[in-house]
Structure formats: C-alpha cells, structure tokens
Amino acid sequence: MHSSHFSPHQDTFHQPLTVQTHYNRLVDKISQAGEPSSQVIQRAVMTKQKRLNGSLKQIEINTIAPGGCGVSAYYYFIISIFGHRYIENELWNSVHILTAKCFFCRQIPMGFLDENEALCVQMVVAIVYFRYGYIPQNYTERSWEARLMMERSLAVKCPDISTHLAGTKKVQQELGRPGVLERFFPGEPDVVDQIRATFAGLYTLDMKVTRLSMALAKPDQFVLKPQRGGGRAAYVWMDKIRPVHNYILERGTLLKLSTCICELCTFGAYVRYTHRQTCIFFHIVLRTKSDELSDGGVAAGVTVQDNPLFV
Incomplete structure (x- = not known):
C-alpha cells in the first residue's frame, strides 16, 4: 500500500488531484468472503x-x-x-x-x-x-x-526496496532536478510539468556559497526535513510551505480562524510484475493543524481530521 502526501502552498488542492493518476499507487483488493x-x-x-x-x-x-x-x-x-x-x-x-x-x-x-x-x-x-x-x-x-x-x-x-527508497527525501530531491522526470515520462511534457508543479524546492546541505547566502538572507523561508517521516537524521533543505487559513474545532476551545498547515494524503495501490503494473486509487485523508505547533499527529491530539471540499 502506498500514499502520496500534498500540502497546499497558499492555494487549493487542484494540482495534487490532477496529477494523482500519474503517481504509482498500491492496494490489495479483497473480494472473496467465507461462510x-x-x-x-x-x-x-x-x-x-x-x-x-x-x-x-x-x-x-x-x-x-x-x-x-x-x-x-x-x-x-x-x-x-x-x-x-x-x-x-x-x-x-x-x-x-x-x-x-x-x-x-x-x-x-x-x-x-x-x-x-x-x-x-x-x-x-x-x-x-x-x-x-x-x-x-x-x-x-x-x-x-x-x-x-x-x-x-x-x-x-x-514496499520493495526500490519503492522504499523512492519515499526518501534524497530521491525526491533528485527527481526535482532538470531532466530527471523526463526519463520516466518520455514524450509526455504535460505530465512532467503537472508533476513538477507539485514539488517543493529540495536542496542538499553541501553548503555551496550561493545556497548558504540564500538561507542566511531568508531563514524563515526554509526548513530541514529528515529522509523519512519520523526520522531524525540525514536532513535535506526544503522550501517552507506557507500556511492557509482554516477553522479548527477542538474540545474546550472556541471556533476561530487560524493559520493552518494541511496535508492531503491520497492512498492507493501499485502492483508491479516485470514490466506490467496496476495502479488503483481508493481513499483520501485530509489532516490539519495550527502552524503554531511544530510536531505531532492525530493520535497526539495536535492534528485534526479534516474534510476537503471538492469544487
């Protein structure tokens, strides 16, 4: 099973919903039932x-x-x-x-x-x-x-090891380099443009003078991200996603308009055998939390389940 995660950058979710059919997705369909x-x-x-x-x-x-x-x-x-x-x-x-x-x-x-x-x-x-x-x-x-x-x-x-590695920030960073996506979608420039439009900027920590100057000039515009969610090492440098405005309803608090970070998770399946593959989309989850909170999920009471409005 595989999921793709998108966060809006002061915008709606129309881009990820457009390109989701291009992402490999994995699911096991269970249809037979016993007595x-x-x-x-x-x-x-x-x-x-x-x-x-x-x-x-x-x-x-x-x-x-x-x-x-x-x-x-x-x-x-x-x-x-x-x-x-x-x-x-x-x-x-x-x-x-x-x-x-x-x-x-x-x-x-x-x-x-x-x-x-x-x-x-x-x-x-x-x-x-x-x-x-x-x-x-x-x-x-x-x-x-x-x-x-x-x-x-x-x-x-x-996942298998190739799919496992594809989920690391380093591989995602390499996919953002000019000419790399074109290797996987030859002759499909529109698909490449749609996918690339969903990428946040990812940079190595090689401390080149130009990048170091960029970070020092505007430190509030970048974040460090670990290779995997929950990890604490092997960071890459990423453009900071700007929050959107939303209402958060929590127990014991008044409803108020807040600046929030949203994450749209699309779940599906991708099964590959030699050169044949099957991709199926089947579910989405939208999670939202205040931008004042730096870490934590739904189970920790920091993030709330949300409902997207499709237009």
Whole structure:
C-alpha cells in the first residue's frame, strides 16, 4: 500500500488531484468472503497456537464447514504489534489468509529461501508488509541480512526496496532536478510539468556559497526535513510551505480562524510484475493543524481530521 502526501502552498488542492493518476499507487483488493458461520472454527484450527494437528491439509479444513478453505502461505507483518488487528481479521474473514506478526530482527533471520526462492518462516510467506525498518537506525547487521533475503525471495514486498527508497527525501530531491522526470515520462511534457508543479524546492546541505547566502538572507523561508517521516537524521533543505487559513474545532476551545498547515494524503495501490503494473486509487485523508505547533499527529491530539471540499 502506498500514499502520496500534498500540502497546499497558499492555494487549493487542484494540482495534487490532477496529477494523482500519474503517481504509482498500491492496494490489495479483497473480494472473496467465507461462510460467516464457519469463521471462528476455521480460524481456531488454522491459527498455529490453536492448531490440534500441524499437518492439516486443505481437504481436512474444507470438511469443517461449507465454503471453508486453507492456505499454505502467510501474509507476514514486519511491524510493531499494536494497531493491526483489523487488517488481520479482514484478511482472514475475506480470503482466509493467515497473518503472522514478527519482530524485524528475530523471526525473519531464522527463515530461509527454498530451491524455488520462496521465503519460508515456519510456512511459505506470500506477502511481507513492513511497518518497521524505514530508517537506518532500525537495522542491525542481522536485520540487513534478513532484508536482503526477503528482497531476493518471491514473496511480494510491501514496499520493495526500490519503492522504499523512492519515499526518501534524497530521491525526491533528485527527481526535482532538470531532466530527471523526463526519463520516466518520455514524450509526455504535460505530465512532467503537472508533476513538477507539485514539488517543493529540495536542496542538499553541501553548503555551496550561493545556497548558504540564500538561507542566511531568508531563514524563515526554509526548513530541514529528515529522509523519512519520523526520522531524525540525514536532513535535506526544503522550501517552507506557507500556511492557509482554516477553522479548527477542538474540545474546550472556541471556533476561530487560524493559520493552518494541511496535508492531503491520497492512498492507493501499485502492483508491479516485470514490466506490467496496476495502479488503483481508493481513499483520501485530509489532516490539519495550527502552524503554531511544530510536531505531532492525530493520535497526539495536535492534528485534526479534516474534510476537503471538492469544487
């Protein structure tokens, strides 16, 4: 799954909504559902800690109730444990896919690749979904070895290493350089112009005289951004996004017009196999916070969920 984030610079959101179809987006569509009456029994039998016989085969599972099915591949989470019970339940209820949560540097290094390059960690792993491992500080030497093993495997990686790196500020900075976008959209100058119009200026910290003079002359017009959200290192230098005016309704406070920072997140999916790809857009989230607050999200009570008005 993939998201693109846009913030308005004293303007509306017409640019990101125009170019979103050009961004790669990833989603898993779940369409098949099992029999509700058999869900609890099937899950109890198939879940490892409740399984009476580890060698149960598909046909034996199917005898429990009509519509039941077994799977031989895990949807494997590389995650912090909390907050994903809904996804786990939805995968099981929809298509009877087992999920397993694991710590990045523990269970995965115990796995191996079989002769067909399938990733095996107790069972064959079909999909690896990362909720951890996005910054270098998350990795030990064993973690790097485990990541290499996963990348070499046939398991679907969400994200794979190329998509992972595309989300870093350094790569985004390189995409803003003249001639780079044209490599990915040859013969499509209108698409290149639309995408480039959504970019904020990103600069390296190489301290060239011209850039240093620019920063010293107008320090309030720039910010330092880490490579990944939540990171605290490897900064790049970015144009500061100017706030817009909006109303924020918070508990215990009066409604007032404030200068706010908004972030429009577009969620979707992008599945790639060799040179074929599928891109699907499916959801948006708009978050707003006062420009007086420097950090924090919805869970911390700093940012509020907002509603865009499409015109």
